[in-house]
Amino acid sequence: MFVVTIDQQGSRVVGDRVEPFLADLAATTASSDGMPGARPVRGFERTVGDEVQAVFEDAAAVVDLVLRVLRRGGWSVGVGAGPVDLPLPESTRAGSGAAFVLARDAVEAAKSRVRTVPLAVRGRDATAAFDTEALLVLTAAVAARRSAEGWQVVDLLDELGRDARQEDVAARLGISQQAVSKRLRAALWAEECAARPAAARLLERSEAREREGR
Structure with a gap:
């Protein structure tokens, strides 16, 4: 499973923008109905303060969402790849398990002021997670320069x-x-199109050790 935690930047300056952001996220995931697995297993909810969180099964959907949020700007994004405690509760914020802990570590890392792209990925396979992060950061940085x-x-x-x-x-x-x-x-659209599925495959590997043990 993949837990995505997104935290608003500078809320003390710009005010709380979580509710309109949640509405936009709901519209984005709803527009993906025709893509199997694209919608979250548990939808985005406010967890604490100006932070939101959701749970996904599909790595490609996570890649697409992360790049959309980074394009929007104003939010730090953390992705945790690993197992969750089952059965999942109906509320995202009530969930638990390794993926939730990893997502917490990731979003805290994403807030680092030295990062030009506010994204971090953490997984049970740490090497694959860092490789995923590197590819997504590069893809987002290229897109940020697009006219x-x-x-x-x-x-x-x-x-x-x-x-x-x-x-x-x-x-x-x-x-x-x-x-x-x-x-x-x-x-560089063709290059981004090639990078997205590669990032999704790497993200899947980030939780691979747990899958091999099932």
């Missing part, structure tokens, strides 16, 4: 779905297909 024009085509591709073509994006934006291709190359 508004780059995000425009990337977001439209995401909106149109898996079968979308560059021609479809060009038609919607009223630009040439060559312009769309140029923006995607500058955005």
Whole structure:
């Protein structure tokens, strides 16, 4: 299992933004209904203060969520990969087990002021977890440098779905297909698409030792 703990940054300055953030998270996970395993096993809830937490089974869903939150900015993200105590209670904040402890360690590490990307991953397989973190941090850092024009085509591709073509994006934006291709190359979109499943596989390995023992 994967526990994702997200803590608001600078709440004393900007105020508590947890409730609108929870609404956005609910909308994001609901839009993934067509993807098996994409929704959390236990949805996001406020746990303490300005912190929220959820439990996932699907590593790819965690990767997608983490990158979305990091793009948004203003939140520190910790991911814990490992076993949880079963049966899971209905409330996320009532959950327990190694993954919850690891997520706590991760979000505290993510708050470090020396981190340019506020993300940390901790797992039962520590090496795999650190490798996951490194790849996700690099992917998020690359995305943070993407231009508004780059995000425009990337977001439209995401909106149109898996079968979308560059021609479809060009038609919607009223630009040439060559312009769309140029923006995607500058955005390093193909590289991000390749990195995401690699990060998900590494995240799965982060809890692999426990799985081998089942």
